[in-house]
Amino acid sequence: MFKFIKKLVFPSLYQALLITFIFTILILIGTLTPLPQKIDAPGSDKWHHFIAFALLTYPMAASHKRLGIAVFIFGICLGASIEIIQPYVNRFGDIMDFRADVIGVCIGYSCGLISNKYNKQY
Structure with a gap:
């Protein structure tokens, strides 16, 4: 059981790429x-944006520091692109959603770097 948890917390590069790709598609x-x-529900989806983008960036930062930077930049660009496109697909483009995306990217990346450093020690 511990090995399974360790693989989730410290994914290999291949696993991180796969998880990042899956989360990109889901987002x-x-x-x-x-x-x-x-649907006019202001503020209700900010946590969803935060969690989704944190989960997008964490695996790559946890497994590979340099590619983590690329996913960090990709996550911010993805969030901005989504907010620009949303009004054209009968959704609201919201700067606060983008802010939640950026905060999620930053937190996910930071947690991934901490995890990467911890994994290197052991």
């Missing part, structure tokens, strides 16, 4: 799927 589906009608 794109979740944020760009057209809604039948616009």
Whole structure:
């Protein structure tokens, strides 16, 4: 059981790439799927943005520091692109969503670097 948890916390490069790809697809589906009608629920999805983008950046930062920087930049660009595209797919583009994306990217990347450093020690 400990090995399974260790693989989740300290993924290999291949696992990190796969997890990052899967989360990218899930984020794109979740944020760009057209809604039948616009839902006016301000503030309710900020935690979703934060968690999704933290999970996007963590695996790569935890497994490979240099590629983690690339995913850090990719995450910020992805968040900005999504907020620009959303008004065209019957959704709201919101600067506060982008802020939650950026904070999620920063926290996920930071936690990944800490995890990477911890893994290198043991």
